[in-house]
Amino acid sequence: MKILLAGSGQLAKELQPILLSIGEVIAVDRTRLDLSQPESIRQVMAEVRPDLVINAAAYTAVDKAESEPELAHAVNGIAPGIFAEECEKIGATLIHISTDYVFDGSSGLAYLETDNTNPLGTYGKSKLAGEEAIRKAGNRHIIIRTAWVYGNEGKGNFVKTMLRLGKEREEIRVVADQIGSPTWTKDLAEAISQLIPKIGPETCGTYQYTNSGVCSWYDFAIAIFEEADQIGFPLKIQRVIPITTAEYPTPAKRPAFSVLSTGKISAVLGAHPPHWRQGLRQMLAKELTVDS
Numbered sequence: 001m002k003i004l005l006a007g008s009g010q011l012a013k014e015l016q017p018i019l020l021s022i023g024e025v026i027a028v029d030r031t032r033l034d035l036s037q038p039e040s041i042r043q044v045m046a047e048v049r050p051d052l053v054i055n056a057a058a059y060t061a062v063d064k065a066e067s068e069p070e071l072a073h074a075v076n077g078i079a080p081g082i083f084a085e086e087c088e089k090i091g092a093t094l095i096h097i098s099t100d101y102v103f104d105g106s107s108g109l110a111y112l113e114t115d116n117t118n119p120l121g122t123y124g125k126s127k128l129a130g131e132e133a134i135r136k137a138g139n140r141h142i143i144i145r146t147a148w149v150y151g152n153e154g155k156g157n158f159v160k161t162m163l164r165l166g167k168e169r170e171e172i173r174v175v176a177d178q179i180g181s182p183t184w185t186k187d188l189a190e191a192i193s194q195l196i197p198k199i200g201p202e203t204c205g206t207y208q209y210t211n212s213g214v215c216s217w218y219d220f221a222i223a224i225f226e227e228a229d230q231i232g233f234p235l236k237i238q239r240v241i242p243i244t245t246a247e248y249p250t251p252a253k254r255p256a257f258s259v260l261s262t263g264k265i266s267a268v269l270g271a272h273p274p275h276w277r278q279g280l281r282q283m284l285a286k287e288l289t290v291d292s
């Protein structure tokens with residue numbers, strides 16, 4: 001199987017070695033494939049003629065998107081539809097990654113794939129447009145919404161930021177009124193690879209995958225410091241202070257509750273995702289090995 005992997009971020013980097021056991025992987029970063037340029041996508045698709053495309057690239061700067069809506073829309077809203085159209089033409093399947101930010105967070109129950117979407121910010125709106133463009137192009141796709149993603153690879157994420165701040169400062173303030181499910185890229189990448197052999201007309205559609213369990217960013221920060229301290233990360237941090245979203249204004253509005261139901265993907269894979277704290281522990285252990 002020939003797999004075109006778009007992106008070079010934290011998820012793409014985690015996926016690449018795992019996919020090697022499934023097929024030939026052609027990994028393309030923005031130097032070869034610029035998602036803001038439709039022609040660039042069509043050209044790479046024509047050159048590679050993959051059996052499977054995994055789009056792990058996206059405009060992910062949630063706050064910056066508020067001041068760059070056109071670029072966010074081009075990369076997240078338009079490009080996925082072009083991938084889907086090109087896949088339909090050559091009989092390839094598209095696996096596309098989407099986000100919990102398609103929801104407004106006003107629910108108190110884990111969101112189902114079929115629940116009404118209502119993104120609050122430009123990033124969420126652009127990602128929803130991407131989902132819709134894919135669905136419009138046909139049926140040969142799997143959309144996987146995920147949330148609160150962190151990994152050992154890539155430029156940065158919440159865990160890496162906490163580790164850095166925890167080394168530098170005695171006190172930090174973290175938002176305690178946004179609830180979600182932290183998701184380790186390795187667990188997500190494994191789930192994607194397990195889904196690939198199950199792709200067929202009856203399994204195409206929209207799924208959600210996060211690690212199990214829920215917490216606030218504040219709980220997550222506490223857990224990061226507890227687990228990191230236990231395995232010997234050098235930390236200066238003494239206090240983590242819970243604050244409200246109102247006390248930490250950001251350009252983009254974020255959902256207060258973005259827990260995703262993972263029942264549908266668990267039924268296909270035959271297992272529930274590992275708990276987020278287990279993923280965190282494994283990620284930190286790996287991070288410490290790389291650090292030392």
Ligand SMILES: NC(=O)c1ccc[n+]([C@@H]2O[C@H](COP(=O)([O-])OP(=O)(O)OC[C@H]3O[C@@H](n4cnc5c(N)ncnc54)[C@H](OP(=O)(O)O)[C@@H]3O)[C@@H](O)[C@H]2O)c1
Pocket residue numbers: 007008009010011012029030033034035036055056057058059060075097098099100127145146147148149150154155
């Ligand atoms: N991170 C999260 O918390 C989170 C939560 C929910 C869903 N997701 C989704 O999960 C997926 C993977 O995200 P991630 O966390 O791995 O993101 P990431 O680390 O920020 O990686 C994003 C990748 O997209 C690439 N990219 C951005 N603009 C591009 C363009 N115009 N052309 C080509 N490539 C471009 C980036 O390239 P450069 O490095 O060159 O900029 C980078 O390789 C995305 O679909 C994202 O929306 C992420």
